Amino acid sequence: GQQVMQIPQYQHVQEGEDFTTYCNSSTTLSNIQWYKQRPGGHPVFLIQLVKSGEVKKQKRLTFQFGEAKKNSSLHITATQTTDVGTYFCAGYNTDKLIFGTGTRLQVFP
């Protein structure tokens, strides 16, 4: 079946450092979504990318969808303690939204 892998699984950074998580699908995706789950919380939608090669920015967050629509990345510039949480990518394959394995980000002040 389709798999969506994310690397790294965990990342610890000092506040102010940059952070990137990579998402790779075994199949082509119609779109890619990113969600953030704070510790003890529920996933919250961040953004959706649809077009091949698309890049979107939200303040310090930059999202990219690969040309082949099989991979994506999320880059956070100058991390803050509020960025702590697990970041999931999720891609639609036909009728199901398949979530990636997630990257847990810890930010030390």
Next chain:
Amino acid sequence: DSGVTQTPKHLITATGQRVTLRCSPRSGDLSVYWYQQSLDQGLQFLIQYYNGEERAKGNILERFSAQQFPDLHSELNLSSLELGDSALYFCASSPFLMGETQYFGPGTRLLVL
């Protein structure tokens, strides 16, 4: 607050028992999704209902079943519970069928002893 509600928030039960988890979608959303999240695990898609009908199925065990009622709320029934069923169960909703943002509820934490 996503607008999706789930009850109960916590549930402790014993192996072999049956439980029902309840979800009310956002006002106007026709699709309801159920996910399972085990400790330190990702989100496993279980099942989707759209306007009362089952539309997509993931890795849902035969011991699990779900339904969506005319008022669009949904229930996830878990039976013959095993220790490994202990997890967070999330419900999510979206306006239509697929390809959209999903809005997650706060989850039900199930502990099977």
